[in-house]
Amino acid sequence: MNQPNRRYIRILAMLACLLILLFTPLTGGLEGGKAAAEGSTLIMGTSPDYPPYEDVDAKGSGEIIGLDIDIAKAITEKLGYELEIRSMDFNGLIAALQTERVDFVMSGMSVTEERKQSVDFSDNYYQARNTIVSSADKPFKSMEELQGKRVGVQLGSTQEQAVEGLDATITRLNKIPDLIQELKSGRIDAAIVEDAVAAEYAGSNSGLALEYLPAGGDGYAIAFPKGSELTQAFNEQLAEMKASGELDAIIDKWFVDDDKTRSEAFLDFGILKGYVPYMLEGVYVTLLFTIVSALFGFIWGFILTLFKISKVTPLRWFATAYTSVFRGTPLLLQLTLIYFATPQLTGYDISALMSAGLAFGLNSAAYLSETIRGGILAVDRGQREAAMALGIPYKTTMIRIIMPQALRTILPALVNECVALLKESSLVSVIGVQDIMRRANIIQASEYRAFEALIFAGVIYYVLVLILTSLAKMLERRLRRSD
Structure with missing residues (x-):
């Protein structure tokens, strides 16, 4: 039994190293809206599913394009700033401003009295109906x-x-x-x-x-956090662009007649031509997020399991309370709280992908802790007693004797949790992570058709799940042979 145990130790060590390597790139490279405003970059929040105002050039560069983007680029360039664009759901844009995740928002946003209570607006740049x-x-x-x-x-x-x-x-x-x-x-x-x-x-x-319907309201405008010094600067540039005709030229560029012939068939997968590479790029994001969440969830879940079977009462209380909270609240709520609340509470601008990995990992750990605990308790108690009688330390007993046997028992449940993480990863699209589902939604908005991109996304998810379950079966057979 000694050789298989060494194999388990090596596997766990490799998983821990992989977790660190994968998680490291997620933690850097992004600065907060407030920090960016103090430097040479301004961060703009938008929901790129509203052509012609903002959309993703999925067949080309993959960048966000549109009327609002061109106006924002023109103004920031005149003011001497670089522009960084962050994608998110429309209903999260005001929250992003209030938590200073972005410096301003342009997303076909109309000026209303209710919104004026939360944010400041520039002069309007377009009047829609x-x-x-x-x-x-x-x-x-x-x-x-x-x-x-x-x-x-x-x-x-x-x-x-x-x-x-x-x-x-x-x-x-x-x-x-x-x-x-x-x-x-x-x-x-x-x-x-x-x-x-x-x-x-x-x-x-x-x-x-x-x-x-008859035109009304104040039209579309740029939104800023309350008291932002950028409001006046943007208004001055908007006034100059209106006077010079530059603003009208940008509007005319995007409001042209679309002579592209569109299919009226119920299903026409020909519209996906040119979008396939863009969709497949989302596989990397989805797999990266799933691997990070699964590894983090397993490691933290194992620690919680040790707390639950510990003789130290505060540790048992903590693990029980933790499991109760994370299993008793919606995962989407946990995701949005971590993403929007972390900058306000800590001052650290956590990235969308890191927020997703953390939320899913913490949530998964709550479920896995119970799965692992069940596997440990399923191991014959006599083996622990024999180890104690031989003077084997508790840590060595758990790593070399109990856990290898528990893993064989709980492997199907672990695979199910990984499959669930892979499928539930579609939730991360609500905070702008460019996963498979988010990219399918962008294609929907670009082509004005609902089913083709979603069906293609479903096929990708199904293939990924088949690959995952096949790998799990191979691992299960290998574990059986090592008995």
């Missing part, structure tokens, strides 16, 4: 006709506020493509969308009808 998007078979011509109907809006958008007084069933979703899909599937009767975006979707879907 709300548009009713409905089925061509049953179009709606006014807001009054939507009374008593099912209406969809983007969460956190000005359209959400536009329907506050409407006597209707309101559906709030994070992304415009999801709203259009809800409309096409018949779950809602109409959606309220900004005019340029609505026109793009109508051009791609002949079954949609548009009704432009």
Whole structure:
């Protein structure tokens, strides 16, 4: 039994080293919004799923492009700053400003009195109109006709506020493509969308009808943290760009007629041409995140297990309370708290990928600690008693005698946890991590079609899970042969 035990020790040592190597790149290279503002870089927050204002050039450079991006680049260049762009969900942009993760936000954001309570706004740079998007078979011509109907809006958008007084069933979703899909599937009767975006979707879907509503509000503007010194500087540059015609030239560049022929077929995987390399790049991010989370979760879960079986009462209490908290609260809540709260509590600007690895690792450890504890308790108690009688130290007993046998018992449960981590990794897209799911959503927004990119993403996940389970079976057979 001595040779297999040495193998286990080497495996654990290699896993620990791999965890350190993988985790190291996640901890550096990103500075906070406040820190960046003090140097030569400004960080802009945006939700790149709203063409033509912001989108990802998935077929080309992979960079975020659009009307808002060009305006931001022009202003920051005039002010002598470098521009860094951070991607995140639209409903997290205000929180990013308040926690100083970004210096300013441009994301087709309308000025409202409610938002003015939380952030400062620049002068407006574009005036958009709300548009009713409905089925061509049953179009709606006014807001009054939507009374008593099912209406969809983007969460956190000005359209959400536009329907506050409407006597209707309101559906709030994070992304415009999801709203259009809800409309096409018949779950809602109409959606309220900004005019340029609505026109793009109508051009791609002949079954949609548009009704432009009267312009109102203060238009789109740049958002800053309360009291930011950048507000006045940006306003001065916006005024100069309006006077010189530069702003109009940027707007005309992005608001041109799209003569691209779009397929009306229910499924047309031809639209994925050119996007495949972009999607496959997300595999690396997903696997990196999954490996880091799994290793961290296993190591920390093993430590928690030792706490739970320890004779030291405070350690048992801590491990029990920890497991209760992390199993009793949603993983998405833990992820967003770590991402947004860490800069405020510690002053450290934790990266999105590191936040995801930490949140999933901490959560996974709570479940794995119970799995590992069950495996240890399943080992015959007589072996521990025999080790004690022979004078073998407790640490040596656990590493060389108990854990190798426990691992054989819990291996299927460990594989299930890894599979769950791989699939649940899609949650990290809400904080802007460019994983497989996030990239599929970006393709949705670019092509105005819902299913093709999602099906392709599902195939990638399924293949990854098959590979993982095959490797686990090979390991299980090898462990059996070593008995």
